[in-house]
Every structure is written in C-alpha cells, then in structure tokens.
Amino acid sequence: MTNITASTPWQTLNHLAAELDGQHMRDWFVAEPSRASDYALSACGLNLDYSKNRINTSVLDALFELASYANVEAQRDAMFAGEKINSTEGRAALHTALRNFSGDPIMLDGEDVAPEVAATLAKMAAFTQAIHSGEHKGYTGKAIKHVVAIGIGGSFLGPKIMSEALKPLHTDACKVHFVANVDGCHIRDVLGGLDHTETLVLMSSKSFTTQETLQNTLTAKAWFIEQGGSQKDIAKHFACVSSNVPKAVEFGIDPDNIFPMWDWVGGRYSLWSAIGLPIALCIGYDNFEQLLKGAYAMDEHFKTAPMQQNMPVILALLGVWYRNFQGAQSHVLLPYYHYLRGFPAYVQQLDMESNGKQVAQQGNSVNCATGPIIWGSEGTNGQHSFHQLIHQSNTLIPADFILPLTVYDGDSEDAATHHAMLASNCFGQTQALMQGKSYAECLSDLEGKEMDDQEKARIAAHKTMPGNKPSNTITCLKLDPFTLGALVALYEHKVFVQGAIWGLNSFDQWGVELGKVLGNQVLDGILGKRELNQFDASTAAQIEAFRAAQK
Known part of the structure; x- marks a missing residue:
C-alpha cells in the first residue's frame, strides 16, 4: 500500500x-x-x-x-x-481461535490449534466445577471460598472488568479478589481479610517472571506459610496461567493446576483464554462460554x-x-x-x-x-x-x-x-x-428577567451551546x-x-516492553545491584533519595 x-x-x-x-x-x-x-x-x-x-x-x-x-x-x-500479522514479533494474532465454535480446523504453522483450545476450555470447566462444588479442598479439608487473582495489564483488566460487568450473575460458591498493583498496600489489604485455609491464589503470567505479578504472588506465598501452610500445601492453594511450566512447578504449583498461554494471544486479547478463568469462577463456566x-x-x-x-x-x-x-x-x-x-x-x-x-x-x-x-x-x-x-x-x-x-x-x-x-x-x-442551544434560544429564555438588555446578552452568550457534537x-x-x-x-x-x-502493527507493544526493562534496571539500582553512574542524573538522584528515605 x-x-x-x-x-x-x-x-x-x-x-x-x-x-x-x-x-x-x-x-x-x-x-x-x-x-x-x-x-x-x-x-x-x-x-x-x-x-x-x-x-x-x-x-x-x-x-x-x-x-x-x-x-x-x-x-x-x-x-x-x-497469518503472522504481528510482523515485528513474527507471530499470528489468533485470539479469535479461543472463541471459535465453528468446529472447523484452525490452522497455525500447519497445525490445528482447535483441539488444544478445546482441551484448555474443558480443563477450565472442570476446575471451575471443582471449586464451586467444594470438591477441590485446601490442605485442612476445607472448601475454597476465596480466590485471589493476581495479574497485570490484560491479564488483570480483562478478567476484573468483565467480572464486574456481570456482577448480577456472580455465584455464591466463592468470591474472587483481583490484585495487580505492585504497591504492597493492595495485596496486604486483600490477604488481611482472608482465611488462608479457604483461599486459592491464581497467578497469571506468561513468563512466570512478570515483576509486579511475581512479587505479589511471592507475598501471597509468604502470607500463606506465615499463616500455617507449608511448601507442600502450596499445591492445593496456588494455581497459575503460564507457559513457563518448569518455573511454576518449582514454585510449588501442581501441574494439574497450570493452564497454558500461547504466543499468538496478546495480553490485551487474552480474557478469552485461560486468563479468563477468574471470570468463570465468578459467574460459572456456562456463563463464561456464553x-x-x-x-x-x-x-x-x-x-x-x-x-x-x-x-x-x-x-x-x-x-x-x-x-x-x-x-x-x-x-x-x-x-x-x-x-x-x-x-x-x-x-x-x-x-x-x-x-x-x-x-x-x-x-x-x-x-x-x-x-x-x-x-x-x-x-x-x-x-x-x-x-x-x-x-x-x-x-x-x-x-x-x-x-x-x-x-x-x-x-x-x-x-x-x-x-x-x-x-x-x-x-x-x-x-x-x-x-445544542442557540444564542437566540438562550436570549428568549431570559425574557421577563429583571436585567437590562446588555446583561441578558452577556448571560445568553454564556449559556449558548453550539451543539453539533x-x-x-x-x-x-x-x-x-x-x-x-x-x-x-x-x-x-x-x-x-x-x-x-x-498501516500499523496493532499487536506489539514495544513502549510497554521498554518500561519493563528500565523498571528492572532501576530496581537493581535501588537494591544496590547497579551503580548509580549507569543512570541519567535525574534518575540517579531519585534513586538516591529513595534509598536515603529507607534508612
């Protein structure tokens, strides 16, 4: 073109x-x-x-x-x-495959992804039913009554906002709490009102290394263990949506409670995938399917x-x-x-x-x-x-x-x-x-008011709305x-x-990626793992001030 x-x-x-x-x-x-x-x-x-x-x-x-x-x-x-229309990352943008009920093959790189999508949805349905029925129990034998869904960006906004929009359909079986902000006030406030024996933490991170999401999940893990749980008990109280299965298993999550993510689904299009599991837990799987x-x-x-x-x-x-x-x-x-x-x-x-x-x-x-x-x-x-x-x-x-x-x-x-x-x-x-409302109409409204013509003209001008918006x-x-x-x-x-x-590639987000990289570098500076002379003068001064305030 x-x-x-x-x-x-x-x-x-x-x-x-x-x-x-x-x-x-x-x-x-x-x-x-x-x-x-x-x-x-x-x-x-x-x-x-x-x-x-x-x-x-x-x-x-x-x-x-x-x-x-x-x-x-x-x-x-x-x-x-x-087709790989996300040209800068060499990926397809096939989020529509996650909600394709045609029964036809959905081809990607010569393979039909439809069976894997269907299998994931079936796994979501079974997990949701197990939580809602009380079949999935915590380490003390109690049913799960609260789910803490931890994510950031699309893995947070989509599930949270869709769940809010469908609040009249929320089930009484469990309550879902959403956490995204790395500000510790949020995760502490959420966890502070929960019984760890009745709580499931659901973490969503494709890499299992997203800074904000991982930190909030580590905080939830520390809380769980402080309350009396053990590393072994993590398997019954933590689940995740991630493509990094080894990292999730190392964390302590049962492989049966790990749901897949795919490179061909961008974060802001991911609510249709297993990222939408919190929605199903809020409103039931049948409603999620609708x-x-x-x-x-x-x-x-x-x-x-x-x-x-x-x-x-x-x-x-x-x-x-x-x-x-x-x-x-x-x-x-x-x-x-x-x-x-x-x-x-x-x-x-x-x-x-x-x-x-x-x-x-x-x-x-x-x-x-x-x-x-x-x-x-x-x-x-x-x-x-x-x-x-x-x-x-x-x-x-x-x-x-x-x-x-x-x-x-x-x-x-x-x-x-x-x-x-x-x-x-x-x-x-x-x-x-x-x-809108014309000047003449506004002036007419002032007829009979106790003001002279000049004042009427002035007030009418203030009340005029051009319309055509x-x-x-x-x-x-x-x-x-x-x-x-x-x-x-x-x-x-x-x-x-x-x-x-x-003429844009609507499926990459390099500005977001740069912020992640620099944020990690600044964190290293705050923790003393990177010399301040590696930053610009302004950023170095802010880091130094922050470090001084912690003493």
Missing part, C-alpha cells in the same frame, strides 16, 4: 471536511426525516445508532473507499487465517457482513474521520450502567496499546495522526463534571454512549424508576450534544454474557480496522 494520505479517498475526505465545515447536524435531522433509521445497525444483540455524527452519504462512501484502498478486508482475512459465544458471533459478523453494514468497520471509520479529518485527539466512552463502569479502562488499554504508535509496518514513520486518547466514566456521574467540556469547549470529543435497555433487578417499581432516569439522561445527553449510541436488551462478549469483540475489531488503515 502506498502512502495513504496521498490516496484519492484521503484527498476526497479532506475536501468533504472543508465542505461540511459550518453545517449543523440539527439541520440535517430536519431535512432528512429518515436519518435516524438510515444510520442505524443491529448485530449480535447490539444496536448502533450513528445518526448523530458529522457525516453524510458522501463522507461514508469516501470512508468505505478508504477502507478498500487500505485492503482492510484482506488484512482481516489474514488475521483470521492465522461470553465466548457472543464474541464469536461478532467475529462472524465482522468476517461476513459487507463493509456498509459492518458494525466494527463503521465505528472504526467514524473514528478515522474524526481523528484525521476533524482534528479530534480523544474519544470518550460513557457506559450508562454501573456494572460496566470499568469498560472505558478496558478499551483504553486495548486501543492505546494497539494503535498508540508512530511507525508503520514497513518501518517508516506514519504521516498522519493515529490512536486517539481513550477515556471515560460511567453515566450519570460524568454529566456533573467533564461533560461541561464536551458541550461547550472548542475541543471536539466524539463519544460512545452505551446502555442496556433493561437490567437484572428491573422488575421492582423502584428499580424501574432508576433505570428510566438513567436512560433519560443517556438519551438526553446525546440529544443535547447534537442539538458527535456521538454513537450502543444499546442492548440486557447486558448478559453473550452481549458483553459481542461488545468487547466489537471494540477489538474496531481497533484492528483503524490500525489497518493507518
């Missing part, structure tokens, strides 16, 4: 951006009675209303041409085929739907439109559902770790803006803080509003009232962002495991499409 910014579709989009400047969505809704239905799509239990965007058919046509120019469909097919099936349904939609009716493609192209042709630097996610409050953080890692890059596949620098800043918060809290900036500042911030139309406890009158208020705020915000609204009947799986896969594929258009 040649320089995409020199392509005809890119130049057409530049022209259209200038042409639409000054036009307002409010007028388009008046002129186009069918706009809401024309720019709407349903797939896999999700409904997308993208009518409140600064687009028309000409913009969409040019965006689809851009996707065609970038060979998005061919790149998509290469991913599903197990999560996989929802993602599989979205995979099939992404693979087969024409681009013009393809939900991940449409979301991705809208993001490209705002990032590259409207000057947007960030994108906000606004889940109007308390249990989905962690979703912006999940997508933040997924998107920014995948596409926060400045080098194209060929090694040359990209010459356009790439991954946006992803942020957000649950509604309606944000309405009383940062929504002000979205409504009235000069900064363009496209938004995704996410709302389940019903909730698990919605049968009671009180719950129904709460949810109706939540939905009204969600829909009202998208309307306000699009419609873009948003998508994503709804589902209920956020069950199936629709949650589809929602996560929707954003995975959106990120992939944008990376394909920008």
Whole structure:
C-alpha cells in the first residue's frame, strides 16, 4: 500500500471536511426525516445508532473507499487465517481461535490449534466445577471460598472488568479478589481479610517472571506459610496461567493446576483464554462460554457482513474521520450502567496499546495522526463534571454512549424508576450534544428577567451551546454474557480496522516492553545491584533519595 494520505479517498475526505465545515447536524435531522433509521445497525444483540455524527452519504462512501484502498478486508482475512500479522514479533494474532465454535480446523504453522483450545476450555470447566462444588479442598479439608487473582495489564483488566460487568450473575460458591498493583498496600489489604485455609491464589503470567505479578504472588506465598501452610500445601492453594511450566512447578504449583498461554494471544486479547478463568469462577463456566459465544458471533459478523453494514468497520471509520479529518485527539466512552463502569479502562488499554504508535509496518514513520486518547466514566456521574467540556469547549470529543435497555433487578417499581432516569439522561445527553442551544434560544429564555438588555446578552452568550457534537449510541436488551462478549469483540475489531488503515502493527507493544526493562534496571539500582553512574542524573538522584528515605 502506498502512502495513504496521498490516496484519492484521503484527498476526497479532506475536501468533504472543508465542505461540511459550518453545517449543523440539527439541520440535517430536519431535512432528512429518515436519518435516524438510515444510520442505524443491529448485530449480535447490539444496536448502533450513528445518526448523530458529522457525516453524510458522501463522507461514508469516501470512508468505505478508504477502507478498500487500505485492503482492510484482506488484512482481516489474514488475521483470521492465522497469518503472522504481528510482523515485528513474527507471530499470528489468533485470539479469535479461543472463541471459535465453528468446529472447523484452525490452522497455525500447519497445525490445528482447535483441539488444544478445546482441551484448555474443558480443563477450565472442570476446575471451575471443582471449586464451586467444594470438591477441590485446601490442605485442612476445607472448601475454597476465596480466590485471589493476581495479574497485570490484560491479564488483570480483562478478567476484573468483565467480572464486574456481570456482577448480577456472580455465584455464591466463592468470591474472587483481583490484585495487580505492585504497591504492597493492595495485596496486604486483600490477604488481611482472608482465611488462608479457604483461599486459592491464581497467578497469571506468561513468563512466570512478570515483576509486579511475581512479587505479589511471592507475598501471597509468604502470607500463606506465615499463616500455617507449608511448601507442600502450596499445591492445593496456588494455581497459575503460564507457559513457563518448569518455573511454576518449582514454585510449588501442581501441574494439574497450570493452564497454558500461547504466543499468538496478546495480553490485551487474552480474557478469552485461560486468563479468563477468574471470570468463570465468578459467574460459572456456562456463563463464561456464553461470553465466548457472543464474541464469536461478532467475529462472524465482522468476517461476513459487507463493509456498509459492518458494525466494527463503521465505528472504526467514524473514528478515522474524526481523528484525521476533524482534528479530534480523544474519544470518550460513557457506559450508562454501573456494572460496566470499568469498560472505558478496558478499551483504553486495548486501543492505546494497539494503535498508540508512530511507525508503520514497513518501518517508516506514519504521516498522519493515529490512536486517539481513550477515556471515560460511567453515566450519570460524568454529566456533573467533564461533560461541561464536551458541550461547550472548542475541543471536539466524539463519544460512545452505551446502555442496556433493561437490567437484572428491573422488575421492582423502584428499580424501574432508576433505570428510566438513567436512560433519560443517556438519551438526553446525546440529544443535547447534537442539538445544542442557540444564542437566540438562550436570549428568549431570559425574557421577563429583571436585567437590562446588555446583561441578558452577556448571560445568553454564556449559556449558548453550539451543539453539533458527535456521538454513537450502543444499546442492548440486557447486558448478559453473550452481549458483553459481542461488545468487547466489537471494540477489538474496531481497533484492528483503524490500525489497518493507518498501516500499523496493532499487536506489539514495544513502549510497554521498554518500561519493563528500565523498571528492572532501576530496581537493581535501588537494591544496590547497579551503580548509580549507569543512570541519567535525574534518575540517579531519585534513586538516591529513595534509598536515603529507607534508612
């Protein structure tokens, strides 16, 4: 692919951006009675209303041409085929194999990985059942009532946020506690309230050497032994997800309690693998399988739907439109559902770790803006803080509003009232962002107020909201495991499409890797294993100050 910014579709989009400047969505809704239905799509239990965007058919046509120019469909097919699209690490990105229910072979380097995936899922199902039934007992004969899931990055965010999102389905059989931060306050707080004889520690680290994860696991091991357990008893109270089986066995973990990880699954795509075991322990394996099936349904939609009716493609192209042709630097996610409050953080890692890059596949620098800043918060809290900036500042911030139309406890009158208020705020915000409020309307509101015309004009100016602020609204009947799986896969594929258009490798994370390496070097400096003259002056001074404070 040649320089995409020199392509005809890119130049057409530049022209259209200038042409639409000054036009307002409010007028388009008046002129186009069918706009809401024309720019709407349903797939896999999700409904997308993208009518409140600064687009028309000409913009969409040019965006689809851009996707065609970038060979998005061919790149998509290469991913599903197990080709080594992670070119800098020589790996496939085959996380979709973890949720493939087609029954067909899934080939990687000439071998079918489907049997190994199926075997791992069966092992997860059996382990979950053993914990929930009480069959798996600790060294004193007590059933496991608490699981401490230790990970970092994708091996923490995915399981934790998906488990939170499905809280109404949590089992009473055991409670899962998540720990990621290497700050000792967290692990000590979690362990401090637990009985070690009823606790299982589940550690997730592909290498079994990840600094934060290993340290937290060692702390948990020390706690377990201090409380009365022995090295031999570790086998009944510790499990792990890792590809480093020898290290795990040396630690004391029973080989039967070691679950595999694969190089062709990146951390931020790993919740579908054994990394998702904490989710199964929270909600039961059958519900975890429904999560996989929802993602599989979205995979099939992404693979087969024409681009013009393809939900991940449409979301991705809208993001490209705002990032590259409207000057947007960030994108906000606004889940109007308390249990989905962690979703912006999940997508933040997924998107920014995948596409926060400045080098194209060929090694040359990209010459356009790439991954946006992803942020957000649950509604309606944000309405009383940062929504002000979205409504009235000069900064363009496209938004995704996410709302389940019903909730698990919605049968009671009180719950129904709460949810109706939540939905009204969600829909009202998208309307306000699009419609705004003109100066004339604000001035009219001040008629009859005891102030002179000059003061009325001043106050009206402050109250004016320009509107024309873009948003998508994503709804589902209920956020069950199936629709949650589809929602996560929707954003995975959106990120992939944008990376394909920008010419990026969305599956490496060298910035993250550098931080790990330097962090380990600094730790050696703090522990006196590395001379301070090997660091820059600022870092050396910080290390020295830290060491002095410990005396």
